[in-house]
Amino acid sequence: MTPFLLPELREETVVLCPGATLLRGFALAQSDDLVAILPNLTAQSPFRQMVTKGGHLMSVAMTNCGALGWVSDRKGYRYAACDPAHGRPWPALPDLFRDLAQGAANDAGFPGFSPDVCLINRYEPGTRLALHQDRDERDFTAPIVSVSLGAPAIFLFGGRERSEKPRRLKLFHGDVVVWGGQARLNFHGILPLKPDQSTILGPQRINLTFRKAG
Numbered sequence: 001m002t003p004f005l006l007p008e009l010r011e012e013t014v015v016l017c018p019g020a021t022l023l024r025g026f027a028l029a030q031s032d033d034l035v036a037i038l039p040n041l042t043a044q045s046p047f048r049q050m051v052t053k054g055g056h057l058m059s060v061a062m063t064n065c066g067a068l069g070w071v072s073d074r075k076g077y078r079y080a081a082c083d084p085a086h087g088r089p090w091p092a093l094p095d096l097f098r099d100l101a102q103g104a105a106n107d108a109g110f111p112g113f114s115p116d117v118c119l120i121n122r123y124e125p126g127t128r129l130a131l132h133q134d135r136d137e138r139d140f141t142a143p144i145v146s147v148s149l150g151a152p153a154i155f156l157f158g159g160r161e162r163s164e165k166p167r168r169l170k171l172f173h174g175d176v177v178v179w180g181g182q183a184r185l186n187f188h189g190i191l192p193l194k195p196d197q198s199t200i201l202g203p204q205r206i207n208l209t210f211r212k213a214g
C-alpha cells in the first residue's frame, strides 16, 4: 500500500492568481471513465490537425463534443455546431464530462457553469501550443475548465499582456485548471511535450477544455 498515491490524498487547491485555480488531482477519481469514453467520441468526430488563419498546420490534434465545437481554418477561429469533417453535429457532451466541469468550476468559485463546448486536444511528444488568449467565446463571464489526462506537460501561465513573462507549471494526469474572472484573458500555452513519459495514455497527453461559447 502506498498511501501517497491515493487520489484523495493527492488533491490540493492552488490559487494561481485571482480568477485562476489549479485543482490538483480533482479528476483522478473519474479519470479511468473519462479515458474510456474518448474512443466513442473520436469514432464520431476524429482527431484532426487544424490550419490557422495564417496557413500553419497546428501540431496539436483536436476534436470536440458538445452543442458547439472550436474550429480553425484559413477563414480564422470560430465555434461551429457541425463538424466540418463530415457536416454532422459534434457528439453530445457526456454527463460525466458536464458534471466534472461543473463541479470543478463550483469549487473554484464559479457556481452554475454550464458548458456547451468541450474542446479535446491531443498532444504527441514534441507537440506544443503557442502562447495565446482564449477570446473566441461570446461571453467572458463564464470560466474555462481544463482537464489534463495522460502524460504530464509544462503549462505556461502569463498575464493579461503577451509581454509578461509566463510562469511554468507542471500539469499531471487528473489535474484541473479553472480560469475565469480577472484571469479569463491571461496568456497561456503548453511547452513541447517530453517524449519519455509513459502513462495510462502511453506517451500522449489529452486535454479537455470546457467552455461556454454560445
Ligand code: MD6
Binding pocket: 121, 129, 134, 144, 145, 146, 155, 177, 179, 188, 189, 190, 207, 209
Ligand atoms: C492545454 N490549455 O492545457 C491547453 N486555455 O492543453 C489551454 O489552452 C487552456 O488549459 C484556457 C484555459 C485553460 C487552459
Ligand code: FE
Binding pocket: 132, 133, 134, 188
Ligand atoms: Fe487556451
